[in-house]
Amino acid sequence: MELDQEIKEQENIEENQNIDSVMEPEILEDDSDGVTDDEAQDDSVTSETTDDIESEGTSDIGDDESESVKAIALLQEEIANLHQQLELQKEQTKSVQGQFMRLTADFDNFRRRTAKEKEEQETTIKKKTITELLPVVDNFERARTQIKPANDGEMGIHKSYQGVYKTFVESLKKLGVSAMRPEGELFDPNYQEAMLREPTNEYPEGTVIEQLVRGYLLNDQVLRYAMVKVAAPKDDDENEATATPENGENAEN
Template sequence: MNDQEKNTQIAQETEIREEQVAPEATPEVATESAGATTATESPETTTTEGEAPQEKTKETTQETQEQQELSPDEKIQNLEATIESLKQELIRTKNELEKTTAQLQAAIAQYRNLQADFDRFRERTSKEKQELEFQVKKRVITALLPTVDNFERARSQIKPANDGEMAIHRSYQGVYKTFVEGLKQLGVSAMRAENQPFDPNYHEALLREPTNEYPEGTVIEQLTRGYMLDGVVLRHAQVKVAVPLETESAPAESQSPPEQPQEEKGEENN
């Protein structure tokens, strides 16, 4: 084999080796390429997720730059406008507060009026109830008073002649006593009229007796007992009242001719 053939063979072997080595290196290159691609895509993804905060930061930066770019007069005008807006808001809030306060005061006044009306209604109802109870009790007791009068007349007029009559008399008086005690528990009390000055608020004068033994206007005798119910007159006492004796009439005046007028006397003299 000559030198030319040897060189050709060596060249062929070298090519075969290079072809064998090339496929083994391909995965590494692919891995590196993928890593590069991922590295390239990651900043884009990060940029997309952080896009909103970056935009806000940009807006704030722009506003700050705009404020920095404003002149002092413009800044003062902006502040004055802001203050005026706050004043208007304060006025609106104050008006709403006053309106709410007025509504609250009106509601409180209405509540107090309703409470006062209810108290008056309750008081009036209580008085009406008491008055109704009093009137009913008064009518019932007034209807029973003639029975009491009959017991008192029987006690003063009946004179028991024997033990049997006395026993009956005591039995009737026991009933009378029980009856009177029941009336006392209901608030009934008897008047004491004899030897008292006549008072039309409590007494009813049926008879008048001329006498000098008692002062004028004194109750001499009680004909029918009077009664009170809870301090109110239930029935006036019927009484006899003393009046003074009639005095003798004054003597008649002596008859004398009337005096003539002065003019007539003068004419007669002439």
């Protein structure tokens, strides 16, 4: 009985060992130093992914550099076009400025010429009008020198027209008219006309002795030439004739 029990126990032990050996997973040996197939596959995928990323990164960098070069080229071309347009605008501006300066100069010349012509026209009209009035002034001056009032009535009339004469002369002065007074000065053909030459030793030759008709100026222009008498040297015969009576008187004394 005991022997049979021991044999059964031995058989149970062997049966259990067989079951354990069947249930244990087979471990395959690999030449990859303990790396499993899954791990190797993961490493392969990772390596491929890294290579793809590096390849894509390199491609992206190349594309970016190409785009940058194109953008720089376009900017440089645009800058060159802008410089060209700027130079063209400068030339156009310079041309317009030149035209403006010429127009301004022409307008200034036209304005000065017009103002000068207007002034000359006004002066011509003024000279003509005043010249027509000068004989009136001459008559007033003759009346003042020739008429001698004999009584109070005549004196009143004399003062009355002399007042008119004074007012008239003041009006002429306001217009720029001035009377010439060449007496005692050397004859100047630019302002005077020599009507008479009087031999005399009292004045140097060519000196204006008397103003026969008064001359007038309108500002700096001659309105009417003065008609004058000019001193001339005496002849030797006249000097001897003048000296003879004196010599005779001295001889008698």
